[in-house]
Amino acid sequence: MHLNYHFLRYLAPALSDAFSGAEITASFSQSKDELIIETERAGELRFIRVHLLPPQVYLSFPTQYARARRNTIDLFEELIGDVIHTCTVFSFERALRFDLASGKILVLKLHGNRSNVLLYRGDSTAPALLFRNEIKEDKTLDWRSLERPIDLTWERFESLTGNAAQFLPTLGAIPRNWLKERNYPESDLKTKWALMQEILDLLDTPLFSLVEKEGEVTLSLLPEPNPISTHSDPITAVNELFYKALVIGTFEKEKNQLLKGYTDQLKKTESYLKKSSEKLEELKNTPPPSQLADVIMANLHQFTEGVQQVELENFYTGSMVKVSLKPNQKPQDLAESLYRKSKNRQLELDQLEKTIQAKRVLETELKEKLQALGEVRDFRGLKNFQKTHKEDIRDKKDAESLPFKVFEYEGFTIWVGKSAKDNDEMLRGFARKEDIWMHARQAAGSHVIIRMRGMTVVPQRVLERAAQLAAFYSKLKSDTLAPVMYTEAKYVRKVKGSAPGSVMVDREKVILVSPIGPDQETAAKK
Known part of the structure; x- marks a missing residue:
């Protein structure tokens, strides 16, 4: 719910308190999906960090941020020297508005994968600057159109027959699930109204919980049974969400991708070793074709003209074996073919043994890498691992190109x-x-x-x-x-x-x- 209007209406006044009177001293980006605005007030720094990589759209307002010396670019440079007056939320909309001393307006539009940062000059209805220029509709977006007041009276609720999505489209997934769990869709109109009033009361309580569901950390304004943490300050809540969902989440995602890659490779290697070892054992336990060739060459006198099939004693095993010739095929030619197959068979055995040996070495290496990676607990350790095993990482990336x-x-x-x-x-x-x-x-x-x-x-x-x-x-x-x-x-x-x-x-x-x-x-x- 961190992009939800019902949270932003608590975040906006808190940001006003934190940034009112702060001078913008820098505005830059170190990745194409993130904008950082540095501000200073009474000698203290605070940053506005907007991360807009869909679906990971997050806000953070840290008091420390180390700008890199390389791979960084200045953006929204006309903000430099301007002063933030207030921060407000647009009525029933997922957007924040920063009013500046110069009369400019900075808008943070938090519309999921259509999120953007827009700068308006004076009375201009169209933005002068966009952070994400690829969103074409934002080039003509009038910031005033973001104000969307909603009538929350019983009369309107009744006219909509209790349709929650139409009555309050800003609810979001977590409150909608709360209503669904209480049989809202099947309830009568009076019960629906009572449930709607109850959820609105809950949303009017400034308590923010971080919860983990299905491996993802989210922010909730509703009472949660087992929250990771609970906060009364929205800035603290959103900062912790940014760290847990984006920083730690990205670490775990990268680590899990590496683990999956090595695990998949190990499974393939183990499967190959099993099948190849069985094949090698089968080849070793099967008499080579040269034995039959020897039997044929020792009994050439039995292949009289016109005879296509004879039964011979295999002096290697003591058993009888039938030898059939193709039309116009000489027994010598068949023996030669069997000797050739036997030679190729030996080459195949040698090749198989060499490959199995190499695969066993690879199996050991993969197990060692999985053990080492499993012990990694933070980004620094992960980066060191990636540096040590950069050939593996490079090979994976190179394979895509x-x-x-x-x-x-x-x-x-x-x-x-x-x-x-x-x-x-x-x-x-x-x-x-x-x-x-x-x-x-x-x-x-x-x-x-x-x-x-x-x-x-x-x-x-x-x-x-x-x-x-x-x-x-x-x-x-x-x-x-x-x-x-x-x-x-x-x-x-x-x-x-x-x-x-x-x-x-x-x-x-x-x-x-x-x-x-x-x-x-x-x-x-x-």
Whole structure:
């Protein structure tokens, strides 16, 4: 209720007492959403601090404020040297008015995300200066139109059949909830009138409580069962609200965002370790394809002309195994294919072990960061943490401005270009020559990069997943099967003067996949 008329009517006279006769000595901003006005009276300083970042619109009137040496700008400079006479609230409106000795009027319009600070000269009906120039309707706002007297008689209440929102639109959420809890909407007219008089009596009691609800600190003029604090001075109340809701609230928000980022990353890392460890164990416990190749090569004499299937004894296990040849396939060719698969399988095992080892190190680091962050109790500690882990913070911010989407799959990072121009930037400024480049064949679409990071072989599953993304982010998105070409990034070059995203490709191979997007992967596996 700190922006509510029923609170502002107590705040205005208190501000008159605090600022009457005070000379404005400075007016500046250190962020685009906050204005600070410095005043001096009898050698004592007091500040008017207006924070207008929606939805965090707050007022504060501290006696101390340290202006930064850099990143600060003077605003409303014609206020300098002027003297504040009085502060008043507009009738039934969320706005304060400061009358100055020069005849100028400074208006604080507290209309949620349309809040603003406006300066009027003399008898001018339109503001001479605005703090937030983007609010176009304020450029012609007549301050006199903010006066909105309301008739609170029984006759008007009866004519509105007790409609609380029409009778007193300044009530605000907390008083409306108070009425709702007492069955106001279902009550008869006389009962509604009695409840309305009761809430008005409560609002006429100058007692201000700070309460926390759903993680947010708010100000209430109504009796609260478990308030954080209760005040009789509105300036003290609004100052404490500013500190608890904005300063501490911002600290907790930043800390929680970091905690969430690390926690999400830890969950993904732990999930990868679980799945990859199971996969590694499965691969280790499965006989390599080379064993079957050895059996075939030892029994070539049994593959007589025209025989497509034979049953052989696996001398590694002592069991019988059926070997089937494709039409026109020689047993030697099948054995060669199995030896190649076995070699690739060993490479996959080595890659998987290396990645699991790296992920275990990352898991330990993330747990240490979460523990350290959990012990942070104030902004200073948070800033020190952010400074120590600035790479994490920078990477998160940089990810938002990268020219590509980033996906993680089985320990590999996959990039997907966001636009034709971004495709060029990704290839030119981020990809390395050993990375794998992919693109839907003969169709417009995003370039896709598989980051190799020193690895010599990309597992087939990773290759297929990246190809699915390349097909999904292309004109072949709706096809059942889509051809995707791939090669090392060093064989992809930009031709001077060619259109954005257009490249020349050498030594490409083609893989057929179904287009599957990032949100469809889980469903596709089921």
